[in-house]
Amino acid sequence: xxxxxxxxxxxxxxxxxxxxxCATGKSVDEFWSNAVNGVCGTEIRTIKxxxxxxxxxxxxxxxxxxxxxxxxxxxxxxADDFSKFAAFAADQAVAASGLDFAEGDLxxxxxxxxxxxxxxxxxxxxxxxxxxCFEKRPHPLTILRLIPNAAxxxxxxxxxxxxxxxxxxxxxASGAHAIGVAADLIRAxxxxxxxxxxxxxxxxxxxxxxWKQMHILSDEFCRPFSKNRKGLIIGEGAxxxxxxxxxRAKARGAEIHAEIVGFGMNADGKDMINPAVEGAAGAMKAxxxxxxxxxxxxxxxxxxxxxxxxxxxxxxxxxxxxxxxxADRISVSSTKAMHGHLLGAAGGVExxxxxxxxxxxxxxxxINYDEPxxxxxxxxTPNEARERPVNLAxxxxxxxxxxxxxxxxxxx
Amino acid sequence: xAEIESALLEIIKENAVGLTGDPTRETAITDLGIDSFAVxxxxxxxxxxxxxxxxxxxxxxxxxxxxxxGDLIDAVKDMSGQS
Numbered sequence: 001x002x003x004x005x006x007x008x009x010x011x012x013x014x015x016x017x018x019x020x021x022c023a024t025g026k027s028v029d030e031f032w033s034n035a036v037n038g039v040c041g042t043e044i045r046t047i048k049x050x051x052x053x054x055x056x057x058x059x060x061x062x063x064x065x066x067x068x069x070x071x072x073x074x075x076x077x078x079a080d081d082f083s084k085f086a087a088f089a090a091d092q093a094v095a096a097s098g099l100d101f102a103e104g105d106l107x108x109x110x111x112x113x114x115x116x117x118x119x120x121x122x123x124x125x126x127x128x129x130x131x132x133c134f135e136k137r138p139h140p141l142t143i144l145r146l147i148p149n150a151a152x153x154x155x156x157x158x159x160x161x162x163x164x165x166x167x168x169x170x171x172x173a174s175g176a177h178a179i180g181v182a183a184d185l186i187r188a189x190x191x192x193x194x195x196x197x198x199x200x201x202x203x204x205x206x207x208x209x210x211w212k213q214m215h216i217l218s219d220e221f222c223r224p225f226s227k228n229r230k231g232l233i234i235g236e237g238a239x240x241x242x243x244x245x246x247x248r249a250k251a252r253g254a255e256i257h258a259e260i261v262g263f264g265m266n267a268d269g270k271d272m273i274n275p276a277v278e279g280a281a282g283a284m285k286a287x288x289x290x291x292x293x294x295x296x297x298x299x300x301x302x303x304x305x306x307x308x309x310x311x312x313x314x315x316x317x318x319x320x321x322x323x324x325x326x327a328d329r330i331s332v333s334s335t336k337a338m339h340g341h342l343l344g345a346a347g348g349v350e351x352x353x354x355x356x357x358x359x360x361x362x363x364x365x366x367i368n369y370d371e372p373x374x375x376x377x378x379x380x381t382p383n384e385a386r387e388r389p390v391n392l393a394x395x396x397x398x399x400x401x402x403x404x405x406x407x408x409x410x411x412x
Numbered sequence: 413x414a415e416i417e418s419a420l421l422e423i424i425k426e427n428a429v430g431l432t433g434d435p436t437r438e439t440a441i442t443d444l445g446i447d448s449f450a451v452x453x454x455x456x457x458x459x460x461x462x463x464x465x466x467x468x469x470x471x472x473x474x475x476x477x478x479x480x481x482g483d484l485i486d487a488v489k490d491m492s493g494q495s
Binding site for chain 1: 429449452453456459460
């Protein structure tokens with residue numbers, strides 16, 4: 001049953017295709033199956049730079065992507081991994097949607113909105129090391145590899161999409177912003193469809209070292225909401241959705257995975273690092289405006305849940321402030337313990353996760369949870385997946401710099 | 413310089429998506445299936461391979477007066493000062 005208020009009016013936006021790639025899966029089915037089974041995709045690895053130096057930290061790094069990358073063609077073959085991941089996930093989403101962008105003016109009416117926290121940072125690192133350590137000149141494609149809009153541009157070229165196309169960069173909220181803004185473009189009538197999501201590929205020595213110096217990376221596992229949590233673990237990959245105006249999707253008999261029933265975004269306006277309860281709660285409340293809240297038992301929150309000291313209790317308070325007494329009846333989980341923190345791409349893969357929970361009635365677990373924290377006292381679905389019908393799935397993304405974006409999914 | 417010629421022919425072969433068979437001096441540029449930016453990449457690879465520098469400005473459209481692969485080879489030799 002839909003959670004959208006019948007009187008809300010206006011154009012509705014639905015999801016008709018999904019794609020995901022990360023350490024725990026190279027397809028939506030594999031990603032979801034591993035999530036339900038609580039498979040941990042993080043491990044301690046040594047990452048080498050091309051000058052031979054290295055760093056050893058836990059990461060959620062993909063294995064065996066090269067053969068798939070080769071299939072992406074010449075243009076993408078020369079691109080940064082963040083564009084390759086985006087195209088690989090987008091191919092899945094577009095194929096699943098069954099849309100033919102060459103039909104009529106659909107290509108012209110389709111937006112391409114892709115988030116990334118940093119863009120082609122690995123290409124930049126390789127270039128600087130080659131230049132500064134080995135006096136080699138940069139490759140002529142260096143700029144086209146690293147610009148943050150590269151993924152959005154590659155996708156618009158790949159599928160012939162000529163509607164609004166741009167990158168969104170809001171650190172860990174980039175993916176949620178991209179999906180939400182794309183939905184707003186369809187709602188406003190600017191576009192009829194969109195390829196939207198996010199990708200990130202910063203598992204390289206320089207980026208990991210920079211993250212390490214913030215002293216918020218775990219040195220073993222990511223344990224969201226657990227009292228003994230020690231921080232986040234960097235992941236990589238992409239999550240992409242095909243969004244479509246509801247009447248259009250219905251008319252062509254498309255398989256509709258979910259409806260985007262709300263999107264909220266705001267800024268804390270306070271601090272570059274420390275999150276604020278009122279900002280996070282404000283974005284959640286904005287996402288739920290015009291939504292008829294089901295009983296708490298039928299609400300799932302895919303938490304930002306980074307496993308850092310500060311995020312998890314702040315998010316707990318924000319969820320409580322948003323949902324009131326119902327917060328004690330909802331299911332929450334942070335799937336970052338499994339697929340890592342995909343940074344800009346987090347909102348992409350976690351939207352896919354939220355939609356799968358909505359579709360299947362299975363709540364993916366918060367793995368590596370072993371010690372309750374009174375400051376994080378929601379039901380975080382510890383360690384084991386749980387069957388529970390879901391009518392409303394909320395995906396939270398809260399970024400460094402105090403930028404918040406929340407996407408809410410419901411059934412049609 | 414024969415080195416430039418053989419290096420270019422080899423790199424063109426790897427990059428010419430529109431070509432079947434091996435390129436020769438007589439092969440038409442239009443048969444290579446490459447755009448003007450691909451020439452930039454091809455010349456970069458020659459520079460890396462031979463450790464030479466080929467100064468040119470892509471705004472001058474390096475393909476404009478070239479009809480064959482031989483024209484490209486001669487132009488690269490000329491630009492590198494090794495003709």
